[in-house]
Amino acid sequence: MKAVKYQKFSEINPSDLLSMLNRTKVRKHLIDHPLFTVDTLNTWMDAKIAVDSIPGCRIRAIVFEGTLAGWCGIQLEYEKYELAIVIDDQFWGLGKAVFQDMMKWAKELGHKEVFIHFLHTRPGYRFLDKIAKSVHKTNMHGDNFTTYQLEVK
Structure with missing residues (x-):
């Protein structure tokens, strides 16, 4: 498989991200919120750029074969570092x-553990079940998630 690049x-180009984030199949697995407009996307992107400047955090666009495929990041949520992946x-x-x-990034950034939260609409992940320190249900932002606590090795 060709290498994934991160930018x-x-x-x-924000318009590439706008169309991807507003797709029905992508939104199905995200917290419910209004469709992005150019203005709300720019505000959201500015907030993610600010998160990227926080020690221990990293936010990037995912690019595959020259096409924007999504975004990912290590961000601080509820005083814990979480992995976010939207593809x-x-x-x-x-x-x-x-x-x-991202687990390599977590190690580079000095994290001992990170969390990943999947909205209840997403299926379970056996490979995460096998490596997780714990798996439990969490309620955040008014929605239910499956939370994986992962040790960074």
Whole structure:
């Protein structure tokens, strides 16, 4: 498989991200919120760029074969570092490679553990069940999630 590349949000075309984030198949697995507009996307991107500047955090666009495939990041939520991965449905097969890269980032950033929260609409992940320190249900932002607590090795 060809390499996945990661770019800072300031290096991507926001309109590519806008169309991807507003796709029905992508939104199905995200917290419910209004469709993005150019203005709300720019505000959201500015917030993610600010998160990227926080020690221990890293936010990147996912690019595969020159096409924006999604975004990912290590961000601070509820005083814990979480992994966020949002991938366009046509690139869903990249998720495991992106996850592995993010675990390397977590190690580089000095994390001992990270969390990943999957909205209740997503299926379970056997490979995460096998490596997780714990798996439990969480309620955040008014929705239910399956939370994986992962040790960074």
